[in-house]
Structure formats: C-alpha cells, structure tokens
Amino acid sequence: MKTLSLSIISASLLAAMASVSAPATATDMKLKHDSEYVIDGKIYGLPEAKVYREEYNGPAVVGDYLTSVPHLAKLDYEGNKTHDVRMDVFSQQVEVAPGVSYSAWTFGGSVPGPVLHVREGDRVIFKMKNRSDEDVVITKPVKNGAPFFQQIQDNPYQKNQPVINPMPHSMDFHSGTVAAEDKWRTISPGETIEFEWIANYPGTYMYHCGTSSVLMHTAMGQYGAVVVSPKDGYPTDSDVDHEYVLVQSEHYLEEAAEGNYIYNHGAALDRKPSHVTFNGHVAALSDTPLRANEGDRVRLHVLNAGPSGTSSFHVIGAIFDRIWYEGDPRNEWYGMQTVLLGASNSATMDFIVPEEGIYKLVDHEFADAELGAAGALIAGPRQQK
C-alpha cells in the first residue's frame, strides 16, 4: 500500500512536471514563423527560401563561428542562438598538391569550405550569393569577415587566387531538415539565396552543392562541414584538450598545361582519383601537423566528403577511446582501431595520446593514403594539469 501511494505521488509529480515543462519547452524552442511546428522537440516547417539580387561585395564568409579547417570555433554562449551566416559561392584557383592547382568551385574560396559550428537547437539564417562571375579575394585582410579569413591568411596552403568561372550553384546542408527543392535550389551568377534551417540533430554534417552534375560540382570542390554540438555535450567534454576538424575528399584532376589541372569526369565516374586529401591538400596536415601533448585527450570530427569513395580512418599508434558515429552522442562506440566512413558519413572520435611522438593520421585504405590521405599529429611532452 505504501508502495502504491508512493508511486501515485511520484506519478502525479511527474505529471505536474510534464504539464509545467510542456509550455516552457515550446517557449524555449523559440518558434519564429507561423509555419513552424515541433515534433519530439525538433522544429520543422520553415518558411520558403528567398531568391533575390543584391549589391554585395563585402566579405564572402560572415559569422563568428565559421573557421577554416582544421579549426573549430568555440561556442562561447549558453543555450541556443540564432546565427546569421553568409557563405558566398565563387571560383578560386587552389593547390591540392605541390605544383598541382586547378580552378575550383568553392564555398568561401577554400576546399573544403569553412567549418560552421553551432549547437543542437540553434537556428541558422543562411545567405549565399553566387559570385562565380567575379573575382573574390580571400587572402587579404577583410573587415567584418568570419575568423575563417585570418586562419586562411595565417596559413594559405592552397595558395588561393581568384578566378572567374560563372556557373549556377546551390547549397545543400545535410544538417538541415527542409524541402530540398525549395531551400537547396540552384541560383544563377549574381543571385542571392536566403533561407533558414534548425540544427535539429547533433553531429558533424556535410554541406555541398547539389546542382547537376552533383558529381562534378562536388569533385570541383564544393563541400565542407557543419559541426552541431549536442545540447548536453558528449560525456568526455570536460577532459578534451584539443579539438580538430578533418575533411577527407577525392580529387579527379588531369594536367592541361604545366601545373594547371582540370577536372576529369571520366576518372570521377570510374572512381579513379588523382589525389585523396585531408583538408584539401596532400600536405595540409604534414606541413602544418595537428598539435597535442602526451596524455592529452584529442577529439577529431572527421567527415568523408567523397564524392564517391570511403575512408577507413585510423591513427597510427592510437586507439579511439570513444566514437560517436555521425557525431550523435547516442551512437557511442568504444575502442576502435579504424572507423569506416562512407561518402558524407562522419564520426566524432576521442583518443588518448599515449606518448610524446608523431601520430600519423591515415585512410587505412592504403591506395588512398598513397594518393595523399595522410597527415600527422605531433605530441609534445606530458604537461602538468
């Protein structure tokens, strides 16, 4: 009887809590448009995208939480936030290997494009102008631009140079849940698209151009990562010493003139890449290795952008202590030597740096490693914490 009363009490307490928390949750969700609704705490029903023309020649990447790979901006706010993000689309000559440059189609001027960091539940108001028919310089100081620019300028390993190559483009954020034919629609050179999405699910997500031929548009360089940190974090957050973003991708290039390469669609269809890179250059993470110290917990957000290959991601000398497949904290694995990522799969993974030394990061599909999918983390001596 006593047990029964207790359970009745606790049940009514739960009910009371539920009735209190239900409206509070709705308020917290910050529904903004009449069209929006909530299922399982996630917001859907965003308004239609707008496409228009604007006189804009300001910074091509705008937003406090946009960085260049391998950097990840720190989320210095509590709870949720609305992010005003701009990432223009334009062409850029980029180097992917010593002496190998091509006229890339890019978001923000680099391959991969900028990393966007938000928190689960955040709203993103996204703007993108198709500036593919104009010169856009990203290697000179930019006022009111994202931290991305300073990081590119500190380490311009792709030797980014503006080129003009007009082409219709679009933006498809895997981190958004929307009607693709609306938000991800293609815009012509000179047009701007503006739409919103909610970071409903935590994880590391690909974004890319979805304009046909999507194989060509992605292989030409139009992809990047969005990191959506879980609202309650990962279990090891307080122990993490360093956090980096890696984007693996294949390049299908052939030489057209000395040092000047062009896209090879036949090779892309045959899945025979000329180069496979981490962060867009065969030497990105060996010329500028990741840094940590003995005993540190290092967290990597690894995205395999493809467009068509897989990545068997491995760190030589380490074992992944925790792995959250696709970056969702509910997809937790332990103790893995290699994490297999299909095209557009990702994983967030922690490992302990066992000793001072050099830890090579590789795609353990060694044909890919031989084509460039290799880098390094250099660990210094153990620090007192």
Place this chain on the structure above:
Amino acid sequence: MVKWLGVAGVLFSPLILADPVLVTGGTFEPPVLLDKQRLSIEMNSFMLDATPVTNQAYLEFVSSNPRWQRDNIAALFHDGNYLKHWDNNTAFAQGKENEPVTYVSWFTAREYCAAQGGRLPSLNEWEYASMQYRQQQNISDNDYARKLFAWYSQPHSKQQTVNPNADQLMHMHDRVNEWVDDYQLLLSNGDDVDLLSGSCGDGARFMSSFTNANYATFFRYQSRSDYAPQSTTSTMGFRCAYDLENHDE
C-alpha cells in the same frame, strides 16, 4: 529536298557571305531523352551561323537598335550586367571585335537574331548541329567529352576570337555556352514534367547511354537550364538559326 540542296549550292557560292551555313536535315538520336518516348527525331534542314555572334556584329545591332543599348534596355530583359564588359553603349575594348559577345541575356539574343531575319536555334537543332560538327571535325567521343569538361572547369581560354567568315560550323564547344530558344530544360515523363531532374545526380534516367560524351552533353543542357532568361555572364553567348524559306526569298 531538291529545293534545299539548291539553296545550299547558292549559299556556299563565294558571292554570298560565308555564314550562316546549311545544316542538312536527318535523323537525330538525342543523347539526352527530354521525352523518353522519343528516341529519335526527324530534323528539317536549317541554316546556322558558323560561329558565335561577335562583339562587332552585336555592336552593329545595338547601333541601329538603340533601345537594346546598355543604358536603354528595359530592366525586364536582363539581370543588371548586360554588356557590362563594354566601355559604353556602343564601344568595347580594342582587339575584341571578333570575340564572341557575352553578357547577353536570352531576351537580347532572341532580339538580335530576329533583327537578322533569324531566330535562336532550338535545343534539338543546336545539338543536332553539334553532332554533325563532331563528325565533320572527326572529334572522338572521348576527346569531345574531355574538351567540354575542360572548358567548363577551366575559364582561361574562353575569350578567344572566332573567324567571322568561317564557311563551316566552328567553335561549337570551345568558346561560349550558347543560348537556345527552349533552353529551360523540362524533362518529361510521358505527359508530366519530371520533378526530380533538378536534384542530385539522377541524370541517368535521361541518358540514352552512359558514355562520357553523353555526360558532357547532359552537363551542357543542365547547367544552362539553371539560368534565368535575364541571366548574363562572361560565358554565355549565342548564334542564330534561319529557316530555309527565309533565305530563299
């Protein structure tokens, strides 16, 4: 047919301006099946400019049609960048006379062709001419595909001159992408417009065979169809087509 051949003979005689040239009718097997029920199309003969329209030719047009000059054109007919590479209404930089005119919208291209007594070619006409050109020039399918993808991925060679007096089709694939009258691709599924043709990587349903050449052609169709009729870019130009009857007169 006899009449057309006669016309062709007249047009190829040196007394007549070398362009446009005759594209002889025949059976066209489209590499991209805009209508999956039509695997082949009977094409009539028509005339087509040998090269893309040049800056010089376009200058003559706007000089005699001031309302199509840069400062006079109605806003409705362009995206704000019409002829933006010209110095002013009736002048462009020296040495660019024989470069294909670019920064022209579909509307203005149509108007130019109408003023010449012609029209923009239909998509099928243009592609049919492109096939004949590949055969005439003996361009292998793989060379064609490489050349086309190279052109799309590499902007450096785009503003080269053309020979305005060419007596056969030239520069179909290596100067500009060209407006055609029905450029806005509406892939059909029987009587219905296909709703999925704009999304990722599903072109295969519309390809007659998965050759590199057909992928290259599909890319031309698809990338152009994403433009608005007002769009003007540094890579879009055009050439005109003419019905044989008009030239017979």
